[in-house]
Amino acid sequence: MRVVLCLLLACSANAYAEEPETLPEVSVVSERSPDRVSKSVITGKQLSKIAGSSGDPLTGLQALPGVVSTNNGSEPAVRGSGPGDNAYYVDNLPVGKIFHVAGISVFNADLIGDFNLYSAAFAPHYADVTGAVLDVALRAPRTDHLGGKLNINLLGVDALIEGPVNADQSFYFAARRSYADLLIKQIEDNGITIQVPNYSDYQGKYIFKLDGADKLTLHLQGSSDTLELQVGANSNLAQKQPALAGTIATSDAYSMQAVTLDSALFDSAFNNLALEHIVSDVTNSVASAGNLKLTTEDWMLRERVVLPFSDEHELALGTNLTHTRVSIDADIKKTTCTQFNPACDLSSASQQQLKENFSANAIDVSVQDRKRVASNVTLVGGVRQSYEDYLRKAYTEPRLGLEWEYTPQTLVTAGWGRHNEMPTGEQIVRGFGNPNLEHLRADHSVLGVTQKLDALWSWKAETYYKKFSNLIVDDPALNYVNGASGSAYGLEMLLKKDSGEKLSGWFALSLSHSYRHNDITGQSFRFALDQPVNATLVANYKWNEVWTLGAKWNGHSGTPYTPILGTSGTYPDGRPIPLYAAINSGSYPTYHRLDLRAERQLLRASYKMNMYFELNNVYQRKNVVGYSYDPTYTSKDPVYPFVLPFSFGVQAEF
Numbered sequence: 001m002r003v004v005l006c007l008l009l010a011c012s013a014n015a016y017a018e019e020p021e022t023l024p025e026v027s028v029v030s031e032r033s034p035d036r037v038s039k040s041v042i043t044g045k046q047l048s049k050i051a052g053s054s055g056d057p058l059t060g061l062q063a064l065p066g067v068v069s070t071n072n073g074s075e076p077a078v079r080g081s082g083p084g085d086n087a088y089y090v091d092n093l094p095v096g097k098i099f100h101v102a103g104i105s106v107f108n109a110d111l112i113g114d115f116n117l118y119s120a121a122f123a124p125h126y127a128d129v130t131g132a133v134l135d136v137a138l139r140a141p142r143t144d145h146l147g148g149k150l151n152i153n154l155l156g157v158d159a160l161i162e163g164p165v166n167a168d169q170s171f172y173f174a175a176r177r178s179y180a181d182l183l184i185k186q187i188e189d190n191g192i193t194i195q196v197p198n199y200s201d202y203q204g205k206y207i208f209k210l211d212g213a214d215k216l217t218l219h220l221q222g223s224s225d226t227l228e229l230q231v232g233a234n235s236n237l238a239q240k241q242p243a244l245a246g247t248i249a250t251s252d253a254y255s256m257q258a259v260t261l262d263s264a265l266f267d268s269a270f271n272n273l274a275l276e277h278i279v280s281d282v283t284n285s286v287a288s289a290g291n292l293k294l295t296t297e298d299w300m301l302r303e304r305v306v307l308p309f310s311d312e313h314e315l316a317l318g319t320n321l322t323h324t325r326v327s328i329d330a331d332i333k334k335t336t337c338t339q340f341n342p343a344c345d346l347s348s349a350s351q352q353q354l355k356e357n358f359s360a361n362a363i364d365v366s367v368q369d370r371k372r373v374a375s376n377v378t379l380v381g382g383v384r385q386s387y388e389d390y391l392r393k394a395y396t397e398p399r400l401g402l403e404w405e406y407t408p409q410t411l412v413t414a415g416w417g418r419h420n421e422m423p424t425g426e427q428i429v430r431g432f433g434n435p436n437l438e439h440l441r442a443d444h445s446v447l448g449v450t451q452k453l454d455a456l457w458s459w460k461a462e463t464y465y466k467k468f469s470n471l472i473v474d475d476p477a478l479n480y481v482n483g484a485s486g487s488a489y490g491l492e493m494l495l496k497k498d499s500g501e502k503l504s505g506w507f508a509l510s511l512s513h514s515y516r517h518n519d520i521t522g523q524s525f526r527f528a529l530d531q532p533v534n535a536t537l538v539a540n541y542k543w544n545e546v547w548t549l550g551a552k553w554n555g556h557s558g559t560p561y562t563p564i565l566g567t568s569g570t571y572p573d574g575r576p577i578p579l580y581a582a583i584n585s586g587s588y589p590t591y592h593r594l595d596l597r598a599e600r601q602l603l604r605a606s607y608k609m610n611m612y613f614e615l616n617n618v619y620q621r622k623n624v625v626g627y628s629y630d631p632t633y634t635s636k637d638p639v640y641p642f643v644l645p646f647s648f649g650v651q652a653e654f
Helices: 044-048 057-063 236-240
Strands: 039-043 087-090 093-095 112-118 133-138 147-152 156-166 169-178 186-189 192-209 215-231 246-264 270-286 290-310 313-333 351-374 377-388 393-407 410-421 440-452 457-475 479-497 503-518 524-526 533-542 547-556 564-570 576-580 591-603 608-615 626-629 636-639 646-653
Touching: 039 044, 044 057, 044 112, 057 112, 057 533, 057 547, 093 246, 093 270, 147 646, 236 626, 457 503
Parallel strands: 087 133
Antiparallel strands: 039 112, 087 093, 112 133, 147 156, 156 169, 169 192, 186 192, 192 215, 215 246, 246 270, 270 290, 290 313, 313 351, 351 377, 377 393, 393 410, 410 440, 440 457, 457 479, 479 503, 503 524, 503 533, 533 547, 547 591, 564 576, 591 608, 608 646, 626 636
């Protein structure tokens, strides 16, 4: 459920000045990085006010060009890569989780300052991934007085407290816990009983100001999700997959602690040193299919130094040391399912046990040089050298960029980068995977033009090409092999009007294609999240000093799926074997949806309050996101996403 009912109580005598009646709202976005190749920058405030977001900034990511939402509504896919191919950073620290299973982000919405989305050819100090980088910045704690927020919504309760400790120290701590599972115990659908999932998260930051511009920062983050299903023996799902009949339960806990030291070395040289600790615990119990407990612990030491030789020349050096400890206790049916094999049957798979503890280490070193070689041309050159000792693989990968200020209002950018990504855990662990796999590879190429029309209006166009290699396919002898490739290419356009007058928003259009190719069989097909046409319109209109109206419309061509044509024989237990058509040869109907939002702002002497109301999927479009087949595979019914028709909230600050 995505309805949010926020009730925030004001309980302080702190005074707020009356809101000016004539000054328009002005948004100021500071650039955290000078890199401009294939980068989108947007503030958390802008994202949280998108209609249909229920105030969650990271949900608004799907309104940007090149970003594709998945059916479960959580992690995004970018430019022909999958959701698992992205890297996430928060305050320059790599993190493993930024979304709950319900699709909402793990952060208090008020803490998200802005984020940078690097869709291709990103800088070499970022992690080894073949997709995109999402770099989130959480704001600093307030330093004027102690204050906070209390939010009570339909799904949960969250609280935020922040303020100064003294002239040189400040902090915030936010925590949230859902309670929808206490109000709605369970939902039944087609013989499946779903226990409403619950989630919790927290974020903390404590800043010590040292001499000059130096500062020491303590970071805390954590989240937890639990989900439980009861699959009836007579349900369609259990008849098709008997191993799923019974209780399916999963829990996912994540915690991060870090300390960072930001210091000025000399002149304007800058150093960032970080020590980070991450623990992830995943427990799955899948009826008779088995159980899995996976614990991963990471220790990371990171250093990044920026050396500006002049106003027109900057050198950035980075290194990252990682020590990982993994504990696996598994007794599950072993399946080697990949996107290249839709006929993957769980119930007929063999049971396998694995209990193992092991460690792995990785190191990377990066160099990036930015130099203005002419009055209006900046060249960016970099290289990343990485090594990990589990698969014993080392990669040297160059990155190139160009920023040409053709006129004061026109910027031309170009970039190329070579990237790699380690296969997933189940694909390389002993017994279940293949520890001799190579890393996945990708070459990114991008060319863009940004034109500033006036103080508020601008447009941007980018064309890109991604070439993938060493993709993973299943293999009966080795479990998995590097036997596939792929490509993605497209054109993206963005017309944007910044806030400052009554109307603000943007129109994003993406024209793209993405494919996968099985190099062993010669079969080619559309990528599972391929959307050749995707358009989004976001608009906000400041009606008067207290009311703001908003709308978001999104439409895209149907994503592909693999149809089932009938049956072809039976499994040993008598179940019919589905006969699949060519991979992703079918397409769901065109998707489109309109969301509306009205927000009212009040500013009084002792508190300030925002109230909003949203109508979701206004014209009740029945968008198909899947098909459910009966146990004999002779008929199918469309599957529609669950969309709550409205959401509303009240937010007050003290």
